[in-house]
Amino acid sequence: MALFAFALFPLKDVFYNSETNALHIKGLTKEIVVDICDIVSVKNHRLSPEMITITLNKSTPFGTNIRFIPPHRIGIFSQHPTVDFLQKLALFSKRQNT
DSSP: OHHHHHHHTTBOEEEEETTTTEEEEEOSSOEEEEEGGGEEEEEEEOSSSOEEEEEESSOOTTOSEEEEOOOOOSOOSSOOHHHHHHHHHHHHHHHHHO
């Protein structure tokens, strides 16, 4: 049981706020806000349950790698749509800032 808890506690709740163009990342006791342009990469892990890792270009109280479980979907043989969405947002944001 302890190993199961250890594996899941690093998982965060991640929400996108379109008004501020930022991710709200919530842990057990705190919440932080990360600008979309701080995203370096977004990767899909086809485990059960499916998991996504966001790598940031700066350290946060949660570290530089944020892991979360996206909404469930049917069909795990392709990349999760959330990964595509976050990758496109980060790319667009970086182009806007240059």
